[in-house]
Amino acid sequence: MTATESHTQARPADSPEQSPAREIPEALPLMPEDPPRVGEFWLRGRLGANAAGYLYTASDENGRDAVVAMMTEGSADDAAARDRFVTAVDELPDDAVLAHNDGDDDDLALWVAIGPIREDDGSSAASDERLMAERRGEDVLSAVLMDRIPQLGRFRGPDFLHYWESRRRPGLFRIWPLPWPNALRAASRWALVLSLLAMAIIMALAVFLAWLLFRNAEPLEPEPVIPTPTGTTTVTVTPTTPPPGTGSPSGPPTTAPSPTLSPTTGIPTNLPGSPGSPGTGDPGDRF
Numbered sequence: 398m399t400a401t402e403s404h405t406q407a408r409p410a411d412s413p414e415q416s417p418a419r420e421i422p423e424a425l426p427l428m429p430e431d432p433p434r435v436g437e438f439w440l441r442g443r444l445g446a447n448a449a450g451y452l453y454t455a456s457d458e459n460g461r462d463a464v465v466a467m468m469t470e471g472s473a474d475d476a477a478a479r480d481r482f483v484t485a486v487d488e489l490p491d492d493a494v495l496a497h498n499d500g501d502d503d504d505l506a507l508w509v510a511i512g513p514i515r516e517d518d519g520s521s522a523a524s525d526e527r528l529m530a531e532r533r534g535e536d537v538l539s540a541v542l543m544d545r546i547p548q549l550g551r552f553r554g555p556d557f558l559h560y561w562e563s564r565r566r567p568g569l570f571r572i573w574p575l576p577w578p579n580a581l582r583a584a585s586r587w588a589l590v591l592s593l594l595a596m597a598i599i600m601a602l603a604v605f606l607a608w609l610l611f612r613n614a615e616p617l618e619p620e621p622v623i624p625t626p627t628g629t630t631t632v633t634v635t636p637t638t639p640p641p642g643t644g645s646p647s648g649p650p651t652t653a654p655s656p657t658l659s660p661t662t663g664i665p666t667n668l669p670g671s672p673g674s675p676g677t678g679d680p681g682d683r684f
Contacts, residue, residue: 424454432570435508436496438465444531448562449478449541452534455510462514463495464527466534468541471561473506473568478541478561482507485540489533506568509537 424442427433431453433440438455445452450468457463472478486497486509497509511530517523539545542559 427453430566432467432567435465435467435570436498436510438463438496438510440465445535446565447538447542447544448472448559448565449538450482450506451567452531452538460516461495461512462516462527463510463512464514464530464534465508465510466537467508467570468506468568469561469564470506470566470568471559471564472541474564475559475561478559479507481541481543482537485537489537493530493533504569505571508570509534511537 424444426442427440428443431440431443431451435455437457439457440453440455442454443451444454444464448469449472450466453465453467455463455465468478468482472482486494489509489511492513493511495510495512498505498507511533512526514526514530515523517527
């Protein structure tokens with residue numbers, strides 16, 4: 398086999414139509430602490446993470462894919478780490494930076510969207526753009542962590558660690574207006590509509606049951622005083638039921654005679670002139 402033949406046979410293997418596409422690692426699902434959206438890009442999954450930040454796969458509302466690099470909570474609180482992040486982003490090509498937030502937001506974590514990434518059609522060009530964006534995002538986070546700086550001199554003493562390396566939660570973010578209505582798909586919209594309808598039915602049923610329970614309830618306040626044309630007022634008095642054994646409430650009250658106590662001295666108590674005594678009547682009857 399001559400060199401020409403070998404070169405001719407090797408040429409079709411290098412053509413983009415027959416060369417196999419590179420394998421793109423699958424993104425991990427988002428965690429509850431991950432932001433759903435940064436800027437105009439919706440985060441879809443995690444691509445990687447270290448102590449400096451996270452790599453996410455993202456896309457905007459127009460279907461443009463990108464790789465988002467975002468700082469962690471600990472690195473975002475370090476002014477020197479923020480400067481290294483901004484410097485690494487400035488060193489990227491202009492066409493590779495799709496969007497980023499302002500470095501003056503001291504209370505928010507810095508992030509950058511790296512691209513462009515064409516739609517995954519199975520070709521090697523799409524996978525190369527995806528891998529290139531991921532590599533650039535890793536370089537930005539590595540610059541913050543300073544793990545690719547060559548060692549100068551000999552190792553002495555303990556290993557160097559950033560004071561914020563243990564704070565690996567995603568950095569603070571702000572979303573306004575709330576993004577959840579724009580992120581709903583058709584199935585999510587139907588689920589939201591059904592849930593709102595169920596809440597409305599439950600509230601209407603609760604109001605109806607309350608009306609059935611309290612529609613025959615007596616008023617808590619007394620009846621008002623009704624004035625008459627003659628200038629007098631009529632007060633409505635509600636009769637009360639007397640206790641058992643006390644008689645009719647319409648009749649006059651009766652009082653029971655109270656017993657009298659007499660001393661036991663041996664002297665007759667029926668004196669002359671008192672009713673019921675033997676001395677009453679004709680004085681001649683005494684003899």
